[in-house]
Amino acid sequence: MSDAFRITERGEYTCIQVRLQPRASRNEFAGVTGDSLKIRLTSPPIDDRANRQLIEFLSEELDFPASRIALLSGQKSRSKVVGFKGISKEELSLALHNILYN
Numbered sequence: 532m533s534d535a536f537r538i539t540e541r542g543e544y545t546c547i548q549v550r551l552q553p554r555a556s557r558n559e560f561a562g563v564t565g566d567s568l569k570i571r572l573t574s575p576p577i578d579d580r581a582n583r584q585l586i587e588f589l590s591e592e593l594d595f596p597a598s599r600i601a602l603l604s605g606q607k608s609r610s611k612v613v614g615f616k617g618i619s620k621e622e623l624s625l626a627l628h629n630i631l632y633n
Contacts, residue, residue, distance in 0.1 A: 537566040544614030551609050553581040
């Protein structure tokens with residue numbers, strides 16, 4: 532497991548790559564794999580439930596409005612790109628590092 536995930540910009544979004552593990556025993560950040568943030572969620576990958584729970588989880592953990600978080604790619608994949616509108620790369624990096632490494 533590496534210790535760095537990549538944050539990019541795509542249009543008006545600041546983006547992270549997420550590797551999602553559905554049907555986990557609890558919702559949690561599970562570290563970094565490659566350049567993706569690994570997240571475990573309890574929802575199954577059925578009827579978009581895991582995608583909706585992913586946005587809710589990130590909103591709660593980062594104290595960031597869910598209405599400004601979008602799933603930009605990977606709707607039917609475990610590898611996803613999540614975009615955050617209205618936050619800089621530095622701010623998002625600091626918030627995620629505080630959660631992962633403190």
